[in-house]
Amino acid sequence: MLVVITYDVSTIDPAGIKRLRRVAKVCQDYGLRVQNSVFECIVNSTELKQLKYKLTDIINEEEDSLRFYNLGENYKSKVVHIGTKDSVDLEDTLFM
Amino acid sequence: MLVVITYDVSTIDPAGIKRLRRVAKVCQDYGLRVQNSVFECIVNSTELKQLKYKLTDIINEEEDSLRFYNLGENYKSKVVHIGTKDSVDLEDTLFM
Numbered sequence: 001m002l003v004v005i006t007y008d009v010s011t012i013d014p015a016g017i018k019r020l021r022r023v024a025k026v027c028q029d030y031g032l033r034v035q036n037s038v039f040e041c042i043v044n045s046t047e048l049k050q051l052k053y054k055l056t057d058i059i060n061e062e063e064d065s066l067r068f069y070n071l072g073e074n075y076k077s078k079v080v081h082i083g084t085k086d087s088v089d090l091e092d093t094l095f096m
Numbered sequence: 097m098l099v100v101i102t103y104d105v106s107t108i109d110p111a112g113i114k115r116l117r118r119v120a121k122v123c124q125d126y127g128l129r130v131q132n133s134v135f136e137c138i139v140n141s142t143e144l145k146q147l148k149y150k151l152t153d154i155i156n157e158e159e160d161s162l163r164f165y166n167l168g169e170n171y172k173s174k175v176v177h178i179g180t181k182d183s184v185d186l187e188d189t190l191f192m
Binding site: 004006007008034035036037038052055056059060061062063064065066067068069070071072077078079080081082083084085 | 152181
């Protein structure tokens, strides 16, 4: 399935900057960055659980915000991109 | 339907800062900001077309990026929020 992850991590202190880097690093292990704070990940339900667990463990729930949008298996018609950075075919890219 | 809009607008110059403000303003007319560059909009297909048209008209397609994710009508189970800013029930909020 395609899961879109968006995040706002508070970077007012060095600990926040570190959390931001760690969040991006974990997301990179599961998918592709399509915007600064937006990743698209092709995952199965086990991977999704791992990903939620890892990210929840990193963020400060008082200061940071994470959102997961599950677009399901038939997601290609549900995603529209306009502007710079062309849309990437995630499955072609991930499983080349 | 629920449409999630995410954007990266290049703010290296004053024109970019102006575009960023205009993009946010248009999105606010159609939905709720859930993160800095993420809006959730409950729209019908006519409103979605208008929204795409207005945003495409504002951005610089060489520098900025817009993405639309269509979560459909039955979106409540497809959105997970973790951390600060509790998830908002958009329909309750918009149609109070």
